[in-house]
Amino acid sequence: MKGLSLQGINKTFGKVHAVRDVSKDIHSGEFFTLLGPSGCGKTTLLRMIAGLELQDSGRIILDGEDITGLPAIKRHINTVFQSYALFPHLNIFDNVAFGLRSRKVPGAEVNQRVKDTLDMLELGEMTKRFPHQLSGGQCQRVALARALVNEPKVLLLDEPMSALDAKLRAQVQIELRRLQQKLGQTFILVTHDQDEALIVSDRIAVMKDGQIVQYGTPAEVYDFPKNRFVAEFLGSANLFEGTYKDGRFHTAIGIFELEKPPPWEKGLIAIRPEWIRISDTEPAKNGLRATVTEIIYRGTNLDISLNPGPVRLRTSTYSRIKIGDELWLDLAPKEIAVLNG
Amino acid sequence: MKKINLLLGISAFSTMAFLYLPLMAVAFFSVNDSKYGLEWKGFTLDWYTKLFENELILHAAWNTLVLALVSTLVSTFLGTILAIGMDRFPWPRKMNAAFDMIMHLPVIIPDIIFAAAMVVAFGFLRTLAPVFDPGLLNMIIAHITFQTAFVALVVRSRLAGIGKEIEEAARDLYADTTYMLMKVTLPLLTPGIVAGAMLAFTLSLDDFVISFFTAGPDSITLPLYIYAAVRRVVTPQIHALSTLVLLVTIILVICMERITRRVNKK
Numbered sequence: 180m181k182g183l184s185l186q187g188i189n190k191t192f193g194k195v196h197a198v199r200d201v202s203k204d205i206h207s208g209e210f211f212t213l214l215g216p217s218g219c220g221k222t223t224l225l226r227m228i229a230g231l232e233l234q235d236s237g238r239i240i241l242d243g244e245d246i247t248g249l250p251a252i253k254r255h256i257n258t259v260f261q262s263y264a265l266f267p268h269l270n271i272f273d274n275v276a277f278g279l280r281s282r283k284v285p286g287a288e289v290n291q292r293v294k295d296t297l298d299m300l301e302l303g304e305m306t307k308r309f310p311h312q313l314s315g316g317q318c319q320r321v322a323l324a325r326a327l328v329n330e331p332k333v334l335l336l337d338e339p340m341s342a343l344d345a346k347l348r349a350q351v352q353i354e355l356r357r358l359q360q361k362l363g364q365t366f367i368l369v370t371h372d373q374d375e376a377l378i379v380s381d382r383i384a385v386m387k388d389g390q391i392v393q394y395g396t397p398a399e400v401y402d403f404p405k406n407r408f409v410a411e412f413l414g415s416a417n418l419f420e421g422t423y424k425d426g427r428f429h430t431a432i433g434i435f436e437l438e439k440p441p442p443w444e445k446g447l448i449a450i451r452p453e454w455i456r457i458s459d460t461e462p463a464k465n466g467l468r469a470t471v472t473e474i475i476y477r478g479t480n481l482d483i484s485l486n487p488g489p490v491r492l493r494t495s496t497y498s499r500i501k502i503g504d505e506l507w508l509d510l511a512p513k514e515i516a517v518l519n520g
Numbered sequence: 521m522k523k524i525n526l527l528l529g530i531s532a533f534s535t536m537a538f539l540y541l542p543l544m545a546v547a548f549f550s551v552n553d554s555k556y557g558l559e560w561k562g563f564t565l566d567w568y569t570k571l572f573e574n575e576l577i578l579h580a581a582w583n584t585l586v587l588a589l590v591s592t593l594v595s596t597f598l599g600t601i602l603a604i605g606m607d608r609f610p611w612p613r614k615m616n617a618a619f620d621m622i623m624h625l626p627v628i629i630p631d632i633i634f635a636a637a638m639v640v641a642f643g644f645l646r647t648l649a650p651v652f653d654p655g656l657l658n659m660i661i662a663h664i665t666f667q668t669a670f671v672a673l674v675v676r677s678r679l680a681g682i683g684k685e686i687e688e689a690a691r692d693l694y695a696d697t698t699y700m701l702m703k704v705t706l707p708l709l710t711p712g713i714v715a716g717a718m719l720a721f722t723l724s725l726d727d728f729v730i731s732f733f734t735a736g737p738d739s740i741t742l743p744l745y746i747y748a749a750v751r752r753v754v755t756p757q758i759h760a761l762s763t764l765v766l767l768v769t770i771i772l773v774i775c776m777e778r779i780t781r782r783v784n785k786k
């Protein structure tokens with residue numbers, strides 16, 4: 180198989196089980212993101228792929244070759260470190276050339292490849308500068324260049340955007356996505372920022388306590404969270420507890436129809452605030468009569484809380500809703516995610 | 521409030537005076553054109569020129585320099601290796617605590633105890649080979665022993681400052697251990713190594729106790745010479761010599777300060 184295959188990876192630090200039995204196939208050319216809260220084992224998993232940490236058990240296969248026992252210097256994988264870890268005593272050119280020179284690539288080729296990579300990342304003017312003379316965004320691009328110049332089979336990125344301010348981050352996320360599509364290389368990104376994960380990824384693996392709890396495209400993971408953790412970690416969600424009987428789901432605020440019967444009798448359903456529609460008349464199915472209790476203006480949209488519930492929904496700023504209005508809400512069965520736990 | 525400030529100022533000033541007046545007095549008498557008196561008889565550099573005519577002093581200066589240079593070179597090398605070995609090898613955690621102890625011990629142990637231990641050790645070694653008779657070799661070895669700990673401490677703190685991520689980046693970029701050491705670790709460590717070497721050099725230059733216990737008749741150093749001379753009579757020549765030693769030490773300390781400050785800024 181082309182790509183990276185993780186098979187039953189485990190890692191413990193003393194009593195902490197940092198990574199539990201992670202198995203995943205990451206296709207060649209895919210932008211794959213490990214998303215999860217702080218301390219869930221993302222960095223540890225990434226470091227094991229890089230060869231900087233040795234797993235307790237499990238195998239790592241890269242393009243059909245077992246690299247489980249290979250040290251970092253034998254793996255054709257490069258990393259963009261969270262703090263960039265640029266060499267402070269080397270200028271930008273020498274920083275980027277490091278990986279080629281340590282493999283004794285001939286000088287002329289080094290010059291050409293470094294130049295091309297720096298130009299691609301618009302760093303051509305900075306070759307003679309030192310890391311401490313660069314801005315955070317430039318340092319980040321140098322770190323990217325230093326890894327990419329080696330044309331790794333897999334590029335690992337450990338929260339590469341966390342040191343950038345919000346505006347720059349949004350811009351860099353899109354640039355990173357474009358770069359990856361242009362190069363067609365496998366990128367594995369670690370982040371705890373759900374927006375970032377949704378923006379850049381082909382596929383997202385959501386991690387919790389060292390395990391992958393859900394895996395899929397951004398839309399699959401966002402629209403149909405499998406459990407409470409994913410529903411709440413990615414964006415906000417209305418969660419309703421209840422029981423399923425006679426083909427319908429009974430909750431404290433109403434009775435709803437689901438697309439498919441759930442695999443349990445008592446459980447949770449979730450619906451995203453932006454999937455709840457406001458209706459002038461009573462909807463044919465899953466209608467809910469509710470009163471507006473709070474309106475938060477967010478510029479691009481309004482966040483509205485209603486009773487009973489509270490139900491939260493998101494609507495466009497055009498709607499002329501006031502506190503105290505009574506509305507019909509439409510919770511369409513196809514927008515409802517059935518959670519298992 | 522003003523009164524307290526004034527009081528603080530005065531006490532700070534008098535403490536400074538207390539510390540530096542004796543040293544200034546020495547410098548003052550070293551250029552006073554009077555052999556015994558305490559009053560000012562005019563400026564002269566005679567005592568300094570006489571220094572350089574005194575065979576004993578020149579010999580002592582030579583010994584001091586050889587001792588300081590050789591011991592500094594060797595201890596810098598050993599201390600650096602020791603620091604890298606302790607910090608970068610994946611020792612178990614308990615081992616690290618033990619290392620800390622071992623490193624700090626030579627630093628906090630009283631010189632006199634250390635010197636006495638040296639006497640015992642060399643006494644034993646002497647029964648094996650006569651080269652361990654009191655003399656320059658013994659002094660060099662003794663100085664190396666305590667300097668190495670100081671160098672290792674300085675280098676180790678610098679290593680901790682560099683952090684492991686930079687070295688992981690080097691390994692991630694296909695550098696084997698030698699390449700990493702030569703191109704990343706050592707260049708980044710250089711300021712720490714230089715600072716450690718200068719500290720070792722200053723310590724050796726000024727050391728009296730350990731030299732006193734390990735020196736032979738032919739390996740008198742400047743501190744030992746000054747001690748012996750002062751016991752007889754304090755001459756302006758000694759003042760001149762002391763002033764020179766003091767100056768060298770001050771210059772070294774200032775250089776060291778500069779280097780560490782530059783390192784910390786980065």
Ligand SMILES: Nc1ncnc2c1ncn2[C@@H]1O[C@H](COP(=O)(O)OP(=O)(O)OP(=O)(O)O)[C@@H](O)[C@H]1O
Pocket residue numbers: 192195197215216217218219220221222223224371
């Ligand atoms: N070298 C180590 N020694 C001991 N425990 C460690 C070590 N590295 C990680 N851990 C522990 O393993 C768990 C996972 O850590 P990891 O760094 O992988 O988390 P993370 O998901 O990257 O978090 P963050 O988003 O904060 O970077 C944590 O509980 C952490 O304390």
Ligand SMILES: [Mg+2]
Pocket residue numbers: 221222223
């Ligand atoms: Mg991390």
